[in-house]
Amino acid sequence: MKAFYRKDVKSALKSKYDVIQLDIANKIIHGVYPTGTFLPSENQLCDLYNTSRETIRKALSALLEQGFIQKIQGKGSIVLDLSRFVFPVSGITSFKELNQTQNMRAETRVLKLEDSIVPTQLFNFESATDIPATFIERLRVVNGEPVVIDRDYIVKDVIDEVPMNVASDSLYSYFEDTLGLEISYATKTITVESPSHQEQQLLDLPFDKDVVVVRSETYLADTTLFQFTESIHRADKFSFADFARRKKIKKEH
Amino acid sequence: MKAFYRKDVKSALKSKYDVIQLDIANKIIHGVYPTGTFLPSENQLCDLYNTSRETIRKALSALLEQGFIQKIQGKGSIVLDLSRFVFPVSGITSFKELNQTQNMRAETRVLKLEDSIVPTQLFNFESATDIPATFIERLRVVNGEPVVIDRDYIVKDVIDEVPMNVASDSLYSYFEDTLGLEISYATKTITVESPSHQEQQLLDLPFDKDVVVVRSETYLADTTLFQFTESIHRADKFSFADFARRKKIKKEH
DNA sequence: GTTGACAACTTGTCTATACAAGATGTATTA
DNA sequence: TAATACATCTTGTATAGACAAGTTGTCAAC
Numbered sequence: 223m224k225a226f227y228r229k230d231v232k233s234a235l236k237s238k239y240d241v242i243q244l245d246i247a248n249k250i251i252h253g254v255y256p257t258g259t260f261l262p263s264e265n266q267l268c269d270l271y272n273t274s275r276e277t278i279r280k281a282l283s284a285l286l287e288q289g290f291i292q293k294i295q296g297k298g299s300i301v302l303d304l305s306r307f308v309f310p311v312s313g314i315t316s317f318k319e320l321n322q323t324q325n326m327r328a329e330t331r332v333l334k335l336e337d338s339i340v341p342t343q344l345f346n347f348e349s350a351t352d353i354p355a356t357f358i359e360r361l362r363v364v365n366g367e368p369v370v371i372d373r374d375y376i377v378k379d380v381i382d383e384v385p386m387n388v389a390s391d392s393l394y395s396y397f398e399d400t401l402g403l404e405i406s407y408a409t410k411t412i413t414v415e416s417p418s419h420q421e422q423q424l425l426d427l428p429f430d431k432d433v434v435v436v437r438s439e440t441y442l443a444d445t446t447l448f449q450f451t452e453s454i455h456r457a458d459k460f461s462f463a464d465f466a467r468r469k470k471i472k473k474e475h
Numbered sequence: 476m477k478a479f480y481r482k483d484v485k486s487a488l489k490s491k492y493d494v495i496q497l498d499i500a501n502k503i504i505h506g507v508y509p510t511g512t513f514l515p516s517e518n519q520l521c522d523l524y525n526t527s528r529e530t531i532r533k534a535l536s537a538l539l540e541q542g543f544i545q546k547i548q549g550k551g552s553i554v555l556d557l558s559r560f561v562f563p564v565s566g567i568t569s570f571k572e573l574n575q576t577q578n579m580r581a582e583t584r585v586l587k588l589e590d591s592i593v594p595t596q597l598f599n600f601e602s603a604t605d606i607p608a609t610f611i612e613r614l615r616v617v618n619g620e621p622v623v624i625d626r627d628y629i630v631k632d633v634i635d636e637v638p639m640n641v642a643s644d645s646l647y648s649y650f651e652d653t654l655g656l657e658i659s660y661a662t663k664t665i666t667v668e669s670p671s672h673q674e675q676q677l678l679d680l681p682f683d684k685d686v687v688v689v690r691s692e693t694y695l696a697d698t699t700l701f702q703f704t705e706s707i708h709r710a711d712k713f714s715f716a717d718f719a720r721r722k723k724i725k726k727e728h
Numbered sequence: 729g730t731t732g733a734c735a736a737c738t739t740g741t742c743t744a745t746a747c748a749a750g751a752t753g754t755a756t757t758a
Numbered sequence: 759t760a761a762t763a764c765a766t767c768t769t770g771t772a773t774a775g776a777c778a779a780g781t782t783g784t785c786a787a788c
Binding site: 490491492526527528529530533547548549550 | 750751
């Protein structure tokens with residue numbers, strides 16, 4: 223009996239509302255709940271999943287936040303058409319995760335892997351002392367064309383060393399799955415700039431064409447800043463899709 | 476007694492957790508809860524606001540989503556440094572709201588206001604029939620320099636007419652405050668493109684410089700699509716800041 | 729026929745309670 | 759001294775219940 227309980231816990235692994243959320247999301251993706259129709263009411267879902275209404279509501283508000291549904295008081299939860307924003311660049315997503323979802327023939331070439339100092343001025347980040355880091359520079363090639371240069375600065379205080387084979391694979395899955403770090407949130411800015419000579423050559427750019435630069439700082443769940451990233455995109459290969467809910471700017475006086 | 480009750484309701488206007496959320500947000504902004512410190516525990520906040528823990532937790536998760544705080548199980552809620560992402564372009568925010576928060580000398584010139592059909596192909600939007608709309612083209616000038624061209628297509632089925640004086644002011648406050656529409660969510664894509672001759676002239680662009688194009692579709696709370704917007708930005712004046720929480724891509728098999 | 733009241737649905741807010749699980753200091757024990 | 763166990767904080771999950779508020783159809787009254 224105890225063993226059974228343990229196994230049950232293990233197979234669940236997630237909270238009840240997480241399981242429900244994923245189940246509903248999958249049903250939406252697979253057309254069990256088609257676009258434009260209403261989900262079963264919260265009370266019906268309670269019966270379906272044999273749970274309380276607050277638990278159902280937690281699952282639904284996660285789906286709301288992700289743009290799967292829109293709730294209308296007095297009527298129900300309507301399924302939105304998400305076919306057009308499948309590219310979740312808005313969240314924190316690694317290159318490898320992206321090309322898995324996008325079905326592209328992608329390749330990563332590691333250009334550099336060495337100790338360095340974080341160029342904090344680039345990130346508009348004020349720091350009294352130098353921040354030692356592992357510097358990784360990589361070129362992303364999709365369908366034979368160079369598309370992105372990624373420059374990662376991984377803070378040494380948090381992660382001592384990054385093996386070469388990891389750099390050519392996925393940093394994120396190494397951090398999360400192998401080291402067990404919990405990546406939690408990031409800030410990100412997008413600007414358009416003139417490329418350096420090196421960038422121009424690597425990306426095979428015509429003369430005088432600009433590049434899109436995405437700079438981000440990534441934090442762990444305990445608020446430790448552990449990574450600075452600079453991504454140089456070919457402008458003609460760059461696209462950023464977003465789903466946003468309206469939040470009024472509120473003022474006090 | 477009845478009058479007093481009414482007044483009380485009116486001054487509240489929002490839900491309890493909304494009021495608490497705003498209060499805590501303001502206290503963070505004004506340094507009552509400084510960056511890097513912990514908020515009072517959820518139970519202490521219950522006493523402070525004389526409410527239940529679930530209500531406090533709703534307020535806190537809103538603050539979590541907006542990047543004000545990070546919660547750590549077993550420890551508490553820590554205040555994040557939000558000084559560097561005050562530019563909430565990620566949400567749906569109008570030009571006027573933006574320049575109010577940013578303290579710039581801004582001006583809007585209405586170039587066109589006429590009936591038109593939505594160029595759905597630009598928005599990658601498939602529609603069997605033409606969508607009649609009011610077309611508004613505006614040039615945004617900040618500190619004497621042309622910065623953005625905004626092209627709005629406002630669907631006639633939802634909003635019959637847009638007065639001229641509204642076009643030169645704020646569309647959003649007209650929709651929300653005057654017409655009482657509830658703007659709920661939007662999709663948005665960012666790309667880099669070559670400008671048309673007209674765009675090049677209006678934005679006073681050097682030869683061969685690209686522009687940043689932000690295209691969005693905006694929906695009401697009842698999921699009605701009511702607005703298509705195309706914003707042409709001078710690349711050197713464009714900056715997009717984002718705060719994102721990590722969401723793992725989960726797969727079923 | 730039109731209007732209005734009402735019932736029966738929906739989601740939204742709020743409370744009170746319980747236990748699980750992570751963090752941390754303080755004893756007790758080996 | 760070092761390790762362990764425990765008490766006591768914290769946040770996380772789940773439940774059951776109550777009432778408010780928006781939506782819609784029905785039925786009665788005019």
